Amino acid sequence: MQLGMVKAVLVLFAMLAIAIESRSQGVERYRDHHIRGRQLLEExxxxxxxxxxSIAIEIMPYYSGLYQDRGNARMLKGDYELAIEDFNRSLEKNPYKTNVYQLRGIAYFNTGQLERARLDFLKVLKDQPYNKYAQDYLSQVEEVLNQERNASNEQQMAEARKIAMARQKRAEEREKMIWGVVVPMAVWTAIAWSWYQ
Incomplete structure (x- = not known):
């Protein structure tokens, strides 16, 4: 019985050693791909x-920095929607990375999601009030939002003017009809009645 227990413990230790070794090899492999990815990006x-x-993420899917780096590369490529997905994953794993909010804000800005971009830049400035880059982007976002609001107001005013002009035209047409048809008919009817009496 004791010999069987010793064998079981030895097998358990052997399996544990294999698991630790394969885990450390996985860490080294992910790190190699991550470093190579950064080198390629610099080149x-x-x-x-x-x-x-992407290979590094398959090996080490819980490391937020990998999603951030891949999102940054995708943003440089112009794949802003995919970059946003990566930045979202990075923030799910580590919501305290202010620079990821800034990167995601830039991606939102480039996809026209201005309100989301504004919220991300406000988050960055809450944590880093002197971040010039975030300040500049926030002012650009707010400028575009204001232009859109003004354009929307101008469009609403133009439509209101169009409706008012249509009403005025209908009123003028009614008045022409009254003076051109109804009043003469009333006059001729009155004259005709006066002949019959």
């Missing part, structure tokens, strides 16, 4: 960098 090989970051 301007965005597609290669995205591939390396």
């Amino acid at each position: 301007g090989n965005i597609e290669g960098a995205i591939q390396q970051f």
